[in-house]
Amino acid sequence: MMHSEIEKAETIERYVRNQLAPAERQAFEEHFLVCDECFGKLQAAEHFAAGMHDAVKHGLLPGRSQTQGTNPGWFGWAFAATACIALIMAGLVGWAYFARMPQLRGELRQAVTQLKTEKQSQTRTEQSVPLVQAEANVPLVMLQASRAGEQAARVVLKPNDMQLVLWIEPGPSRYRDFRMDVFSGDHLVTSVDHLELSQYGALAAGLPTKQLPSGDFRITLTGQNPPPAALAGEYQLQIRRP
Amino acid sequence: MLSPTDTELVTNIQNGQMGAESALYEKYSAKVYYLALRESKSHHDAEDVRAETFLRVIQAVRGNQVRSAEALPAFILGVTRNVLRELYARRKQAGDDISTEAVHLLTASHEHIFLDREVQLAIEKTIQRLKSRERTILHMCFYEELSTEEIARQMSIAPERVRLVKSRALKRFRELHDRMKMRKVF
Numbered sequence: 001m002m003h004s005e006i007e008k009a010e011t012i013e014r015y016v017r018n019q020l021a022p023a024e025r026q027a028f029e030e031h032f033l034v035c036d037e038c039f040g041k042l043q044a045a046e047h048f049a050a051g052m053h054d055a056v057k058h059g060l061l062p063g064r065s066q067t068q069g070t071n072p073g074w075f076g077w078a079f080a081a082t083a084c085i086a087l088i089m090a091g092l093v094g095w096a097y098f099a100r101m102p103q104l105r106g107e108l109r110q111a112v113t114q115l116k117t118e119k120q121s122q123t124r125t126e127q128s129v130p131l132v133q134a135e136a137n138v139p140l141v142m143l144q145a146s147r148a149g150e151q152a153a154r155v156v157l158k159p160n161d162m163q164l165v166l167w168i169e170p171g172p173s174r175y176r177d178f179r180m181d182v183f184s185g186d187h188l189v190t191s192v193d194h195l196e197l198s199q200y201g202a203l204a205a206g207l208p209t210k211q212l213p214s215g216d217f218r219i220t221l222t223g224q225n226p227p228p229a230a231l232a233g234e235y236q237l238q239i240r241r242p
Numbered sequence: 243m244l245s246p247t248d249t250e251l252v253t254n255i256q257n258g259q260m261g262a263e264s265a266l267y268e269k270y271s272a273k274v275y276y277l278a279l280r281e282s283k284s285h286h287d288a289e290d291v292r293a294e295t296f297l298r299v300i301q302a303v304r305g306n307q308v309r310s311a312e313a314l315p316a317f318i319l320g321v322t323r324n325v326l327r328e329l330y331a332r333r334k335q336a337g338d339d340i341s342t343e344a345v346h347l348l349t350a351s352h353e354h355i356f357l358d359r360e361v362q363l364a365i366e367k368t369i370q371r372l373k374s375r376e377r378t379i380l381h382m383c384f385y386e387e388l389s390t391e392e393i394a395r396q397m398s399i400a401p402e403r404v405r406l407v408k409s410r411a412l413k414r415f416r417e418l419h420d421r422m423k424m425r426k427v428f
Contacts, residue, residue, distance in 0.1 A: 013383075047415075048411075051357060051361045051364065053353045063378075
């Protein structure tokens with residue numbers, strides 16, 4: 001008797017269940033008398049079968065009807081889950097159509113009305129409030145590079161001066177685009193970016209005077225474009241307020 | 243150490259070599275006991291059958307009544323069957339009218355003779371690891387006693403799948419049971 005034959009014909013299991021024909025049984029008994037491997041498997045199968053019977057009796061191994069009754073298997077669970085999701089989706093769609101949509105439409109109408117009202121009131125305000133008048137006689141100060149040892153440029157700001165224009169002529173430069181930083185001591189007061197040379201070869205930057213109290217200021221001009229950026233000039237400014 | 247071959251055993255017994263009969267007993271005793279227990283369903287009877295079987299086998303070997311050494315397993319099996327038959331005959335004479343077939347019908351599962359605490363524990367742990375579908379397959383196999391093909395047909399799966407579930411569960415059980423037996427021994 002070959003092991004492959006025993007394996008294929010499930011001889012051990014059938015022997016345990018007394019399902020072998022007499023000749024087959026005789027042959028297998030003669031085999032396991034000399035084969036320790038098969039005898040070991042046979043012993044295990046006997047214990048296993050006895051244990052399984054005992055497990056059924058004690059409810060540890062439920063039968064098909066019990067299993068189907070209490071545990072529907074993966075297909076059952078998948079079906080139940082799909083049905084639940086479909087029900088929830090249907091509920092959500094119904095709620096959205098019958099309850100949420102009219103509510104949203106109402107909110108939208110209200111928002112549109114409010115927007116129209118606000119627009120109208122804004123238009124009225126714009127019409128009623130006069131435009132801020134352009135400032136006349138803006139003070140302007142021309143700065144010259146301090147490395148030449150020139151005196152700091154001076155300007156006196158009146159209380160009603162809103163803007164101060166700084167005028168710088170940086171001279172021939174490879175830069176098209178500049179940045180101006182205004183320092184009070186080491187503290188950066190304000191900056192103006194993307195200053196471009198005018199047709200006169202000059203840069204003009206308007207600064208709000210409220211940022212500029214009385215005092216001495218150091219102004220740096222940095223060429224930015226085309227890169228790399230580099231310092232193009234440094235200027236001194238003295239502001240006085242009466 | 244390798245156990246002696248049947249030819250060596252027969253020759254050694256016939257030559258009166260010391261320990262040869264013990265070696266024969268050691269080689270076949272568990273198997274004869276298993277056969278006797280399976281048939282008689284009684285540990286007490288199985289002990290008696292084993293003792294009587296070996297007595298007769300050794301006498302036959304000593305008296306050179308065994309056809310050939312190769313035929314020794316078949317001879318031992320035949321003697322065991324004869325002793326069992328005589329046991330049933332004695333039972334019948336004593337008024338115990340249960341035949342071999344009737345014994346099989348009454349106790350078809352052999353449950354009471356192959357079940358102990360270690361088996362129960364190992365089975366419990368094995369079942370815990372099984373999926374619901376695998377448990378159903380084992381129920382169909384070991385309780386409903388359906389064939390692999392029938393289980394496969396009813397479960398709409400391949401017979402190989404059924405065989406795989408059974409062999410995996412059996413392997414797991416065997417490992418656990420062997421471990422428990424070892425623990426019991428030590």
